[in-house]
Amino acid sequence: MFELKDYHVAYGQSEVIKNMNFTLNPKEIVAILGRNGMGKTTLMKSLIGMIPSSKGSVTLQGKELKAMKSHERVASGLGFVPQGRMVFSTMTVQENIETGLTSTKRNSVPDDIYSMFPVLQEMRKRRGGNLSGGQQQQLAIARALASEPSVLLLDEPTEGIQPSIIKEMAKTLKQIRTQRNLSIIVSEQVLSFALDIADRIIVIEKGEIVLDTPRDAVDESKIAAYLSV
Numbered sequence: 048m049f050e051l052k053d054y055h056v057a058y059g060q061s062e063v064i065k066n067m068n069f070t071l072n073p074k075e076i077v078a079i080l081g082r083n084g085m086g087k088t089t090l091m092k093s094l095i096g097m098i099p100s101s102k103g104s105v106t107l108q109g110k111e112l113k114a115m116k117s118h119e120r121v122a123s124g125l126g127f128v129p130q131g132r133m134v135f136s137t138m139t140v141q142e143n144i145e146t147g148l149t150s151t152k153r154n155s156v157p158d159d160i161y162s163m164f165p166v167l168q169e170m171r172k173r174r175g176g177n178l179s180g181g182q183q184q185q186l187a188i189a190r191a192l193a194s195e196p197s198v199l200l201l202d203e204p205t206e207g208i209q210p211s212i213i214k215e216m217a218k219t220l221k222q223i224r225t226q227r228n229l230s231i232i233v234s235e236q237v238l239s240f241a242l243d244i245a246d247r248i249i250v251i252e253k254g255e256i257v258l259d260t261p262r263d264a265v266d267e268s269k270i271a272a273y274l275s276v
C-alpha cells in the first residue's frame with residue numbers, strides 16, 4: 048500500500064539515501080534500524096515532503112506523492128512524528144493536538160485520542176513545553192494521529208526516553224495500529240524496541256538497505272553487529 052521504488056535523496060552532490068526499495072503492507076509495522084548518520088531522518092523528512100527526493104517514486108495506495116508538498120501528503124494519509132518531537136512549547140497540549148486537525152473536517156480532538164493517552168487529557172490545558180520528554184512524545188504521536196493517517200512515520204521515538212516508558216510506547220503503538228487500522232514505519236537505534244514492536248526489520252547503512260527480514264526470522268546478533276560502532 049505504501050511503496051518506495053528506486054528511491055534516492057541527496058543534499059547537493061552528496062547522496063544520503065540510495066536506491067531504496069520496499070513495500071509496506073496494510074497494518075504492518077516496519078522498523079528501520081541504523082546507527083547515527085546512516086540516513087534515517089533524511090529518509091523520514093523526504094517521505095513527508097520536507098526535503099525533496101532526487102530519484103525514484105513513493106506511492107501511497109497507488110498515488111504518487113513525489114511532487115506533493117507536506118500538507119498534501121498529510122491530507123493523502125501520511126502522519127509524521129519528528130525526531131526530537133517538535134512540540135509547540137508555548138501552545139497548550141490541546142492546541143498542539145488541534146494543529147493536526149487542519150487536514151481533516153473535524154474541529155475538536157477525537158475522544159479516542161484522549162483515551163489512548165489519558166495523561167494528555169489530564170494535562171490538556173498545560174503548555175507543551177512543561178511536559179516531560181515521555182509526555183511530549185505521546186503528544187507528538189497524538190498530534191500526528193489527529194490528521195487520521197493511514198501510514199504513521201516515527202523518527203527515533205525512543206530517543207531520550209527511559210526504558211519503562213519505551214515498553215509502554217511499544218504497547219500503545221501496537222494498540223493504535225489495531226484500533227486505527229494503520230501501518231507504521233519507525234526509525235530506531237534501540238534494537239529491543241524494534242524487536243518488541245516490528246513485524247519486519249530493515250537495517251540501513253549509509254543510506255542503503257543491507258538487511259530486510261521478517262521479525263520471526265531475525266538473527267539478533269547480526270543486527271546488533273550492524274548497530275554497534
Ligand SMILES: Nc1ncnc2c1ncn2[C@@H]1O[C@H](COP(=O)(O)OP(=O)(O)OP(=O)(O)O)[C@@H](O)[C@H]1O
Pocket residue numbers: 058061063081082083084085086087088089090130203236
Ligand atoms: N541538511 C543537510 N545537509 C547536508 N548533509 C546533511 C544534512 N542533514 C543531514 N546530513 C548528512 O546526511 C547523513 C544522514 O543524516 P541523518 O540525519 O539522516 O542520519 P540519522 O540516521 O537520522 O542519524 P541520527 O541517528 O543521529 O539521527 C549524515 O552524514 C549527515 O551529516
Ligand SMILES: [Mg+2]
Pocket residue numbers: 087088089130202203
Ligand atoms: Mg535522525
